[in-house]
Amino acid sequence: xxxxxxxxxxxxxxxxxxxxxxxxxxxxxxxxxxxxxxxxxxxxxxxxxxxxxxxxxxxxxxxxxxxxxxxxxxxxxxxxxxxxxxxxxxxxxxxxxxxxxxxxxxxxxxxxxxxxxxxxxxxxxxxxxxxxxxxxxxxxxxxxxxxx
Numbered sequence: 282x283x284x285x286x287x288x289x290x291x292x293x294x295x296x297x298x299x300x301x302x303x304x305x306x307x308x309x310x311x312x313x314x315x316x317x318x319x320x321x322x323x324x325x326x327x328x329x330x331x332x333x334x335x336x337x338x339x340x341x342x343x344x345x346x347x348x349x350x351x352x353x354x355x356x357x358x359x360x361x362x363x364x365x366x367x368x369x370x371x372x373x374x375x376x377x378x379x380x381x382x383x384x385x386x387x388x389x390x391x392x393x394x395x396x397x398x399x400x401x402x403x404x405x406x407x408x409x410x411x412x413x414x415x416x417x418x419x420x421x422x423x424x425x426x427x428x429x
Contacts (some may be wrong), residue, residue, distance in 0.1 A: 315383055321364060322346070334390075339351075341358065357393045
């Protein structure tokens with residue numbers, strides 16, 4: 282309600298829009314030219330990967346976990362110090378003012394997102410499981426029992 286009141290104020294009227302939930306999300310992302318994540322805390326940033334998969338560069342706070350594990354600053358997005366609102370606005374302005382940079386970062390973002398496709402993640406899990414379950418002579422005790 283507070284955001285709706287603020288968006289209706291004369292200085293923002295016609296410039297700020299609160300469209301509500303997007304369903305499906307991919308359709309809304311496909312209409313965008315960049316994505317901003319202003320979370321103060323983020324687990325794994327699945328929405329970052331989804332936006333990148335749509336070819337969107339991401340501007341995000343470098344909050345604990347998530348964004349810095351996915352975004353490569355200057356390549357597929359921009360990270361700014363956590364809760365530094367002026368820096369977030371500057372980073373947004375930089376991308377809004379530079380279409381070529383948005384496109385270049387958006388292409389790189391698609392490549393980043395590809396690493397999170399189910400087949401890619403499944404292959405990584407398969408490799409880890411194979412590594413953990415294969416006999417390793419370094420883990421065998423003198424009596425021939427495998428140490429765990």
